[in-house]
Amino acid sequence: MTLLHLAILSxxxxxxxxxxxxxxxxxxxxxxxxxILPVLLFSYFIQFLSRTSKGETITATAxxxxxxxxxxxxxxxxxxxxxxxxxxxxxxxxxxxxxxxLDKHKESLHNFYVYLLLFMGAMLGVVLSDNLLVMYTFWELxxxxxxxxxxxxxxxxxxxxxxxxxxxxxxxxxxSMLGGIVLLGIMGDTFSIRELLAQQDILVSHALxxxxxxxxxxxAFTKSAQFPFHIWxxxxxxxxxxxxxxxxxxxxxxxxxxxxxxxTPIFSESSLWIWLVGGIGxxxxxxxxxxxxxxxxxxGILAFSxxxxxxxxxxxxxxGAAARFYDYNQYYVAATVxxxxxxxxxATFKGTLFMVVGIVxxxxxxxxxxxxxxxxxxxxxTATIALIGSFSMAGLPPFNGFLSKEMFFTGMIRVIEMxxxxxxxxGILFPIIAWVASIFTFIYSMILFFKTFxxxxxxxxxxxxxxxxxxxxxxxxxxxxSLVVIFGFFPNLLSQSIIKPAVEAIVPAIKESSTLKVNIYxxxxxxxxxxxxxxxxxxxxxxxxxxxxxxxxxxxIPEKLSFNTVxxxxxxxxxxxxxxxxxxxxxxxxxxxxxxxxxxxxxxxSFTMISQGAFTIDTSELxxxxxxxxxxxVILVLGTVTILFAKSRLTxxxxxxxxxxxxxxxxxxxxxxDLALTQLVIETVSVAxxxxxxxxxxxxxxxxxxxxxxxxxxxISAAVGVLVTLISIASHxxxxxxxxxxxxxENSYKLAGGKNMVNVILVDFRGFDTMFxxxxxxxxxxxIFAMIxxxxxxxxxx
Amino acid sequence: MKPNDVVLQTITTxxxxxxxxxxxxxxxxxxxxxxxxxxxxxxxxxxIVLLLLAFDIKTVSTIFPFDYKIMTAIGLLLSVGTGAGAxxxxxxxxxxxxxxxxxxxxxxxxxHTAVIFDTGxxxxxxxxxxxIIQTIGESE
Numbered sequence: 001m002t003l004l005h006l007a008i009l010s011x012x013x014x015x016x017x018x019x020x021x022x023x024x025x026x027x028x029x030x031x032x033x034x035x036i037l038p039v040l041l042f043s044y045f046i047q048f049l050s051r052t053s054k055g056e057t058i059t060a061t062a063x064x065x066x067x068x069x070x071x072x073x074x075x076x077x078x079x080x081x082x083x084x085x086x087x088x089x090x091x092x093x094x095x096x097x098x099x100x101x102l103d104k105h106k107e108s109l110h111n112f113y114v115y116l117l118l119f120m121g122a123m124l125g126v127v128l129s130d131n132l133l134v135m136y137t138f139w140e141l142x143x144x145x146x147x148x149x150x151x152x153x154x155x156x157x158x159x160x161x162x163x164x165x166x167x168x169x170x171x172x173x174x175x176s177m178l179g180g181i182v183l184l185g186i187m188g189d190t191f192s193i194r195e196l197l198a199q200q201d202i203l204v205s206h207a208l209x210x211x212x213x214x215x216x217x218x219x220a221f222t223k224s225a226q227f228p229f230h231i232w233x234x235x236x237x238x239x240x241x242x243x244x245x246x247x248x249x250x251x252x253x254x255x256x257x258x259x260x261x262x263x264t265p266i267f268s269e270s271s272l273w274i275w276l277v278g279g280i281g282x283x284x285x286x287x288x289x290x291x292x293x294x295x296x297x298x299x300g301i302l303a304f305s306x307x308x309x310x311x312x313x314x315x316x317x318x319x320g321a322a323a324r325f326y327d328y329n330q331y332y333v334a335a336t337v338x339x340x341x342x343x344x345x346x347a348t349f350k351g352t353l354f355m356v357v358g359i360v361x362x363x364x365x366x367x368x369x370x371x372x373x374x375x376x377x378x379x380x381x382t383a384t385i386a387l388i389g390s391f392s393m394a395g396l397p398p399f400n401g402f403l404s405k406e407m408f409f410t411g412m413i414r415v416i417e418m419x420x421x422x423x424x425x426x427g428i429l430f431p432i433i434a435w436v437a438s439i440f441t442f443i444y445s446m447i448l449f450f451k452t453f454x455x456x457x458x459x460x461x462x463x464x465x466x467x468x469x470x471x472x473x474x475x476x477x478x479x480x481x482s483l484v485v486i487f488g489f490f491p492n493l494l495s496q497s498i499i500k501p502a503v504e505a506i507v508p509a510i511k512e513s514s515t516l517k518v519n520i521y522x523x524x525x526x527x528x529x530x531x532x533x534x535x536x537x538x539x540x541x542x543x544x545x546x547x548x549x550x551x552x553x554x555x556x557i558p559e560k561l562s563f564n565t566v567x568x569x570x571x572x573x574x575x576x577x578x579x580x581x582x583x584x585x586x587x588x589x590x591x592x593x594x595x596x597x598x599x600x601x602x603x604x605x606s607f608t609m610i611s612q613g614a615f616t617i618d619t620s621e622l623x624x625x626x627x628x629x630x631x632x633x634v635i636l637v638l639g640t641v642t643i644l645f646a647k648s649r650l651t652x653x654x655x656x657x658x659x660x661x662x663x664x665x666x667x668x669x670x671x672x673x674d675l676a677l678t679q680l681v682i683e684t685v686s687v688a689x690x691x692x693x694x695x696x697x698x699x700x701x702x703x704x705x706x707x708x709x710x711x712x713x714x715x716i717s718a719a720v721g722v723l724v725t726l727i728s729i730a731s732h733x734x735x736x737x738x739x740x741x742x743x744x745x746e747n748s749y750k751l752a753g754g755k756n757m758v759n760v761i762l763v764d765f766r767g768f769d770t771m772f773x774x775x776x777x778x779x780x781x782x783x784i785f786a787m788i789x790x791x792x793x794x795x796x797x798x
Numbered sequence: 799m800k801p802n803d804v805v806l807q808t809i810t811t812x813x814x815x816x817x818x819x820x821x822x823x824x825x826x827x828x829x830x831x832x833x834x835x836x837x838x839x840x841x842x843x844x845x846i847v848l849l850l851l852a853f854d855i856k857t858v859s860t861i862f863p864f865d866y867k868i869m870t871a872i873g874l875l876l877s878v879g880t881g882a883g884a885x886x887x888x889x890x891x892x893x894x895x896x897x898x899x900x901x902x903x904x905x906x907x908x909x910h911t912a913v914i915f916d917t918g919x920x921x922x923x924x925x926x927x928x929x930i931i932q933t934i935g936e937s938e
Contacts, residue, residue, distance in 0.1 A: 063842070177918070315875070328814070439936070527809070578869060607890070666832065673832035674832050674833070674834065674837065677824075677832060677837045678840070679834070679839050680838045681837065681841070681844070685840075685927070688933075692934060701908065752894065752896075753829070753896040753908055753910055754828040754829035754830065754910070754912070755829065755831070756827075756828060756829055756830055756831055756832060756833070756834070757836040758832075758834075759828045759829055759833070760829065760912075761914075762834065762836075762911050763835070763894075763912040763916050763919070764894050764913050767892045767912075767915060768891075768892055770877075770883075770915075770919065771877050771878065771881060771892070771915075774873065774874060774877060774919055774922040775920070776925070777922060777926045778870045778871075778873075778874055778922055778926055779925075780926065780928040780930075781867075781870060781925065781926035781930050782870075782929075783932055784929070784934070785867070785929055785930075785933045786931050788933050788934065788937045789933065789937075
């Protein structure tokens with residue numbers, strides 16, 4: 001345990017004592033106590049900056065399950081530090097914001113902050129763990145805590161629906177990822193990411209490489225709300241707004257991005273990785289931005305915009321992974337730089353926007369853009385912050401979104417020049433889709449700002465009189481918005497300290513060549529990117545202004561084609577299918593279950609007999625057959641056949657008795673006097689009991705009819721009989737070793753002082769069995785006594 | 799008219815005695831000849847059943863005033879106790895011992911701890927058979 005471990009686990013420890021604060025200090029908002037922790041953690045993590053920017057990494061190991069090779073190794077490099085700073089930094093701001101957002105009297109704050117701290121600790125664990133299994137543990141903890149946070153207002157049906165949906169999808173992905181992790185562990189014989197990286201060349205040629213790749217990507221895509229797993233994110237907007245700002249814009253959804261970035265050095269050798277990450281990212285970008293435009297709920301717009309921006313980052317990571325094939329030329333690494341830069345930018349402006357939406361919701365009582373409008377004069381500060389956020393999201397100068405969008409275009413244009421993996425032909429799609437998606441991004445950003453803050457103020461549609469939010473609530477968005485502006489004007493603030501080490505972590509090979517120079521400028525001449533941006537602004541403005549002309553196309557797309565319908569119907573039909581399947585085979589009739597049991601018995605045994613070629617006949621050891629045996633066997637068979645075809649129960653019982661007595665005679669014939677004696681008495685007793693049952697059978701069901709004949713039953717019983725006969729013939733013919741009975745013959749008098757060998761075996765050599773057999777008898781007697789005497793149902797009726 | 803069971807009852811008193819004797823013979827002979835606790839117990843309870851048939855449950859329960867469930871328990875205790883007793887002599891569970899003794903009336907005889915175990919079996923078998931038959935017989 002080092003200080004670093006303590007830092008990772010401190011939110012979890014803090015979560016333990018939060019309810020205490022809530023109970024003891026009732027007058028102070030619990031958030032104030034919580035706030036201390038992320039601020040401390042942020043300042044703790046920021047001191048690593050000086051070391052990681054020099055290319056150093058920090059490792060600390062604490063033993064967890066050393067015998068399984070699972071240790072909690074904390075590993076800090078540029079990439080994980082960037083995420084740790086995002087988590088703690090934005091975490092502090094979100095906690096600060098939530099103090100003003102959540103009412104300390106009306107809300108159960110202890111729950112909220114416990115979940116939030118759990119989440120924060122889990123996220124820190126995900127990004128700082130070197131061991132994949134430890135990372136997976138934290139990964140699932142993020143799913144669980146996010147589930148709890150989404151359903152924070154658990155009395156609302158939509159909240160529970162959203163929570164369940166996100167849980168199902170992210171846990172599905174998480175489990176797939178676990179599969180991928182296990183495959184990686186099998187391939188590399190280690191779960192440490194760094195050790196896996198070292199044997200990257202072995203992994204690539206391994207047969208399990210592609211399955212591991214697909215499974216890990218499935219985990220990353222579900223977590224990061226990539227197409228088509230994006231559907232949980234819009235429904236997760238039922239969570240309190242601070243949660244949406246924190247989880248669903250800045251941190252949790254970026255866990256998938258982190259995973260992809262972390263795994264890029266291992267998997268980027270494969271064309272599948274580049275195509276999947278780049279392609280799905282681009283598809284998500286397009287789909288998210290296209291759908292964001294039609295939303296009428298502010299948080300809905302932001303949810304789809306988050307989806308689309310995450311797709312953007314993902315596609316950049318995919319394209320950036322191709323740099324490996326160009327000797328890590330800086331020219332091609334640019335996409336990875338853009339991904340990291342946009343990751344930071346997105347966290348800032350999306351956090352801002354969520355908080356702004358929360359303020360609007362809090363102060364007006366609605367998030368519906370059809371009801372909102374003209375809030376600019378009433379909420380000037382909020383409006384300013386929203387302007388900064390949404391213009392940055394749209395990619396307008398002078399905000400940081402502009403810079404990362406330019407870099408994004410640069411990265412996508414590079415794809416055209418790539419001549420690997422069919423990119424030379426299909427690559428042209430990358431910049432085109434990127435450009436179209438950017439136009440939609442521009443449109444929804446404009447909708448977000450102008451529909452809310454400009455136009456006509458409609459007080460009659462609002463629940464509350466709109467007014468400016470308290471300063472405390474504005475503080476966090478102001479800080480984030482100023483970061484948007486600062487990163488916009490001074491992008492190189494970050495480039496050396498944060499972006500460069502993070503890129504070096506994603507593309508480790510570039511570290512050795514030391515060619516990477518991260519320089520971000522506003523102006524790089526009249527490049528194609530600049531004209532693309534002009535086009536985006538021009539077309540975007542036109543489309544926004546004439547939006548009423550073309551938005552009806554959204555209603556043309558039938559509702560049934562959405563993935564939500566697929567998900568909902570999928571769930572329902574799965575439940576129905578499982579239900580009807582169970583209904584079909586669990587009939588409630590014992591005879592059906594017996595049919596199953598015997599069918600499996602026949603199937604498995606005959607398969608084994610045939611596949612092993614086990615059937616043999618060996619007649620050499622057979623004894624001669626005497627006349628008595630033949631006569632007795634005939635009686636036995638006759639008795640059995642009589643039972644089968646008996647028309648009355650009485651006949652069947654008596655025939656059964658005759659079978660039992662002839663068995664006793666067989667015992668006599670085969671020289672087993674003890675067995676014969678016992679068999680005679682027991683047969684008498686059991687026939688008497690049968691007669692008793694027969695006598696007591698209720699009048700109604702006393703149908704004296706023959707056993708209903710069913711072809712299936714005949715088939716199954718015949719098969720069982722034939723099979724068992726064949727098996728006993730075969731096993732008799734294949735005696736592997738002599739019987740151990742010689743020992744008893746020799747020793748029953750010598751060792752046990754008895755001459756009746758059967759009895760000596762029963763009470764002496766194997767007395768243990770006898771002891772439990774009499775226990776069985778005693779239990780049976782007590783059971784009968786209890787069943788007859790304790791007729792509780794009859795007593796309650798009477 | 800109440801049926802006259804004199805013949806049955808008279809024969810039963812004699813026969814039951816003989817059956818019990820036979821069952822005890824079977825029980826004690828078990829270690830050397832066919833027989834043992836199980837069949838001995840069954841025959842003894844057969845004698846009691848005969849008495850049940852000839853007389854009625856009340857009469858029989860005055861002759862044998864046992865609670866057969868307790869008899870079962872005692873039988874189990876004897877069997878397990880024989881096994882557990884072996885542990886006191888530092889040998890594995892259910893190790894039997896036998897020795898030849900000169901007894902006052904019977905002369906040279908071997909005494910075997912397996913007999914105690916078998917007595918347990920004997921008692922359990924009587925106990926359970928009688929419990930079952932009595933329970934069913936007394937139920938309506």
